[in-house]
Amino acid sequence: MDNQNSLITDFDFTMIADYFSGLNRQGPGSDEQTIKALSFIPELASLRHIADIGCGTGAQTSVLASQTKADIIANDFLPEMIEGLRKRAGRNGFLQRLQTIQCSMDELPFDSHSLDLIWAEGSIYNIGFERGLTLWKPFLRESGYIGVSDACWLTRKRPDQIDWFKEDFPEISDISAKLRIIEKLGYQAMAHFILPQDCWTENYYAPMLSYMDTFLDRHHRSPTAIAFIDRMEEEIEMYRKYGNLYGYVFFIMRKV
Numbered sequence: 001m002d003n004q005n006s007l008i009t010d011f012d013f014t015m016i017a018d019y020f021s022g023l024n025r026q027g028p029g030s031d032e033q034t035i036k037a038l039s040f041i042p043e044l045a046s047l048r049h050i051a052d053i054g055c056g057t058g059a060q061t062s063v064l065a066s067q068t069k070a071d072i073i074a075n076d077f078l079p080e081m082i083e084g085l086r087k088r089a090g091r092n093g094f095l096q097r098l099q100t101i102q103c104s105m106d107e108l109p110f111d112s113h114s115l116d117l118i119w120a121e122g123s124i125y126n127i128g129f130e131r132g133l134t135l136w137k138p139f140l141r142e143s144g145y146i147g148v149s150d151a152c153w154l155t156r157k158r159p160d161q162i163d164w165f166k167e168d169f170p171e172i173s174d175i176s177a178k179l180r181i182i183e184k185l186g187y188q189a190m191a192h193f194i195l196p197q198d199c200w201t202e203n204y205y206a207p208m209l210s211y212m213d214t215f216l217d218r219h220h221r222s223p224t225a226i227a228f229i230d231r232m233e234e235e236i237e238m239y240r241k242y243g244n245l246y247g248y249v250f251f252i253m254r255k256v
């Protein structure tokens with residue numbers, strides 16, 4: 001395998017699942033930022049049905065549960081993530097309100113107009129920002145809400161290693177382009193904000209760095225495991241170099 005050009009998706013899903021399910025979060029974020037994003041939704045206490053799409057092991061699901069009284073249907077296509085989430089829900093006391101659905105996020109089995117809120121932190125890129133917002137809209141009741149975080153350019157300057165970004169963040173665009181998509185699809189863009197850098201460095205990459213050795217040992221330092229870790233280290237290095245130029249932006253919108 002060519003380390004330089006291997007994308008995460010080139011690795012087998014067992015390895016990806018094993019690596020990411022061992023982490024507290026599978027993407028940049030924090031409890032505080034999830035709470036902040038939720039604060040833009042006016043009727044939080046009256047929400048009844050929430051879907052959390054691409055939930056991973058459920059760092060944000062736990063916040064959705066603590067900040068609302070709603071039933072939560074969480075989705076991920078990797079069984080290891082669902083298992084991690086169910087354990088977390090047991091620990092944090094929201095298993096009773098949780099239903100899990102293991103399938104791809106572009107094949108969700110929801111009824112139309114059945115959801116008050118759809119949440120997708122760091123996951124919509126898997127099927128594309130525009131495609132996800134298009135496919136999920138029918139599931140929302142009128143005036144229902146969506147909160148998603150996705151990668152954006154934060155300035156007009158681009159990294160020198162732009163080809164790496166084209167491969168690894170194919171959908172990255174500036175914030176205004178994503179706002180235009182939101183409006184084009186018939187949503188009202190209620191709020192957006194940039195996730196602070198510690199959501200990447202402290203909450204996502206630091207735990208990843210301290211977990212790498214354990215992971216490599218568990219995989220007997222196989223060439224594939226080493227290539228996988230090299231690829232993750234490369235991503236961390238990109239953020240160290242260019243983290244002022246790109247980041248995750250939370251978008252909160254309402255179906256109108």
Ligand code: SAH
Pocket residue numbers: 024025026027028029053054055056057058059060075076077078081103104105106120121122123126127
């Ligand atoms: N929301 C979590 C996880 C983000 S990582 C967090 O912020 O910590 C993206 C998640 O989407 C992973 O758990 C991955 O397994 C899941 N995923 C990737 N492609 C998917 C797809 N097509 N359908 C459903 N889940 C998918």
